[in-house]
Amino acid sequence: MRVRLIIFDLMKYCKTYFIALFFILRLITPTYSQENVATAGFQIKPIIPSEMFKTGKSSFTDSSVHFTLQPNLGYCFGMVVRKGITSTFSFETGINYVRRNYTIRIEDSTFSTSRKYKLISYEIPLLMLVYIRLGEQLYMNTAAGLSLDMFPTDLSTSNDHISHVTLRRNWLQTALLANIGFEWRTEKSGYFYLGASYHRPFRDNVFNSVLYKRYSRLNGPVFNTWLSGNYLTVDFRYFFHENPEKKSKRKTK
16 A cells, blocks of 8 residues: 655644654653753764655656656765653754755667766754663664755756756755664663654655756757655664763752
């Protein structure tokens, strides 16, 4: 069964998001306290193309010319800051650099050519985390929240056979971000995390990509497709070890 689109507009679907988050929190077991622990680290997340999450290949044929737009393996990396709020919840934020990679191909009866290009964006995640203790040092994390996505520029590329342009819908957009994973915590060497994340923009289409045969620009076939901006990642994280912050006591007279 194909995964249906859940969110098309932020205002329309925020109620669904909060209901889902409520049920996730109701199912968890008691967790190990991270209260007053503030730590920082870094992460790298390979982006995996998937037909299930609408990040697969797009193709089109017109007048015997076949156009293909193929997402390739990309990556996301950056810094992460985590702050323990209570014994159950922590807040996580940071900033990430995201690179989405694509290959465009044009084929007809006389020639075949291809060209690779990349789309760059930046993200600021705003996540609420919950911990489930599985062992003395092993924990399971689940998190959900928002991502503020920034797209600095449009993109235009060309060679002797292909001209291509990708236009951003807006320079600033929002997305749903959720992840789940496992964390191994050591006393002195920090925290090691392995998990997966799903990034889903609230707007259905983020980029508009147009490509055509350069030598027949005026009257040749043109391929125009929308790119969703969805992605699925495998997450590798490391956090530096920090001790809980001590609360200052009020002086009594």
